[in-house]
Amino acid sequence: MRHLKPREIQGCSFAVDSTVASSLYNATTGGDLVAANGTVARWEDQSGNGRHVTQATENLKFIRKVSSQGGSDVLQMSATYGSNMRTDSFFPSSGNADVTVMSVSKAGSRNYGFAWAYGTNAAGRRPAWAAKFNISRSCMEYNGSFIGRESSPIEINTWHTHTWRATSATTTLSTSQRINGIAITSFPFQTNPTTLLNVGTAEQLSVGAFFDAGPQWNIDFLGLVATYDRSLPTAVAARLESAAMRKWRIKSIA
Numbered sequence: 125m126r127h128l129k130p131r132e133i134q135g136c137s138f139a140v141d142s143t144v145a146s147s148l149y150n151a152t153t154g155g156d157l158v159a160a161n162g163t164v165a166r167w168e169d170q171s172g173n174g175r176h177v178t179q180a181t182e183n184l185k186f187i188r189k190v191s192s193q194g195g196s197d198v199l200q201m202s203a204t205y206g207s208n209m210r211t212d213s214f215f216p217s218s219g220n221a222d223v224t225v226m227s228v229s230k231a232g233s234r235n236y237g238f239a240w241a242y243g244t245n246a247a248g249r250r251p252a253w254a255a256k257f258n259i260s261r262s263c264m265e266y267n268g269s270f271i272g273r274e275s276s277p278i279e280i281n282t283w284h285t286h287t288w289r290a291t292s293a294t295t296t297l298s299t300s301q302r303i304n305g306i307a308i309t310s311f312p313f314q315t316n317p318t319t320l321l322n323v324g325t326a327e328q329l330s331v332g333a334f335f336d337a338g339p340q341w342n343i344d345f346l347g348l349v350a351t352y353d354r355s356l357p358t359a360v361a362a363r364l365e366s367a368a369m370r371k372w373r374i375k376s377i378a
Contacts, residue, residue, distance in 0.1 A: 128363060128364060128367035129141075129170070130170070130171070130226070130348070130350035130364065131170055131171050131172060131350075133352065133356065133360060133363075133364065134354075135224075135352040135353045135354040135356070136171045136350060136351070136352055137171060137173060137175075137214075137216055137217065137351045137352060137353045138169055138171050138173065138175045138211070138214065138216065138329065138349070138350065138351040139169060139170040139171045139348075139349070139350040139351075140167045140168070140169060140170065140177060140331060140348070140349050140350075141170055141347070141348050142167075142188075142196070142197050142198050142199045142346065142347045142348065143196045143197050143347070143371065144168075144170060145157065145158075145197065146168075147167060147168035147169075147170060148164050148166075148167060148168075148188055149164070149165060149166040149167075149168070150162060150163065150164070150165050150166075151165050151166065152165050152166050152178040152179075152180050153166070158188045159188070160188060160189070160190040161187060161188065161189070161190075162187070162188055163182060163185035163186070163187055163188075164179070164185055164186045164187070164188055164199060164209070165178060165179055165180065165185060166178045166209075167186075167199075167209055167331070169211070171350075175211045175214050175329070176211060177209035177210055177211045177329070177330075177331055178209055178210065178211075179207070179208060179209045179210070183202055183204065183205045184202065184205055184206060184207055184208060185202070185207060185209075186199035186200060186201060186202075186207045186209065186332065186346065187199065187200045187201075187202070187207075188200075189345075192345070193230075193283055193345070193347065193372050193373070193374075194371070194372045194373025194374070195373065196347070196371055196372050196373070198230075198345045198346065198347050198372075199332075199345065199346045199347070200344065200345050201332060201343065201344055201345070201346070206332070207332045208330050208331065208332035209330070209331050209332060210328045210329065210330045210331075211328070211329050212328050214328075214329050215242075216242065216329060216351040216352075216353065217351075217352075217353040217354070222289075222290060222291045222353075222354045222355035223289075223290050223351065223352065223353065223354070223355065224287065224288065224289045224290075224351065224352040224354065224355055224356045224361065225240060225287075225288045225349070225350070225351050225352075226285065226286070226287045226288070226348070226349070226350045226351075226352075226361070226364050226365070226368075227239035227240055227285070227286050227346070227348060227349045227350075228283070228284075228285050228346070228347035228348040228368045228372055228374070229283070229284070229286070229343045229344075229345060229346050229347065230281070230282065230283045230284070230343070230344050230345040230346075231281070231282075231284075231343055231344065232281065232343070232344030232345075238330075238332065238343055239286060239331070239332075239343045239346060239349060240329065240330065240331050240332075240349045241329075241330045242328070242329050242330070283345070283347075283372060283374045284303055284304050284374065285302075285303065285304055285305070285365045285368045285369060285374065286302075286303050287302045287356075287361045287364065287365055289355045289356060289361060290355060291355045302361060302362065302365060304365070304369065304374065304375075305362060305365050305366060305369065329351070331346060331349045332346060347368070347372055348368060350364075
């Protein structure tokens, strides 16, 4: 069965996929394709919008691992430093519009694991949209606000898909989550995320760790991050997750 590509779903605003070898380069501009075990300076956007994520600092770059998970390529973070790549001046949806973010990752043994984050890296600023895995609570969190589940199964050290959907019809941001195709309980945010951001300035979409250094807020392995400028219907989100689970041979952990 052919794998569904994120850009084939209407509204795709950004998509990076570790299995697309032709999207991984060893320089932030130009450069050559990355060989196995090489470091990645540019991960090219597959949505057609040209929002490539980059990292110029060598010890913060991801490492390309060939046929690492289910026969598919993945990116591994630096064991010592946090690995992350960013694209600037990009709001995943337009203004207060709905949004979906879908990721494929493996959270390691650190306190929090970020597959993606949104906001700025200025001192004192926290990412506004950030799905993170809290080991002690076995849940996904957003800026410390619990939106996941507090009991088993535990996703830690397990490859999983995470689809985060939000609607902003009111100032209370409601969310729904699915991890490995399993619907889980979510709680509404009390503020619209745009109130936390300086929209229109050079905000950043980050994949991997949000901050520049320190391994505490990192995802250990990353396969896919895709954003949409709408809250995808449940059935469509499930199709995306199912395709990703087949592609990386991820088993449900229900």
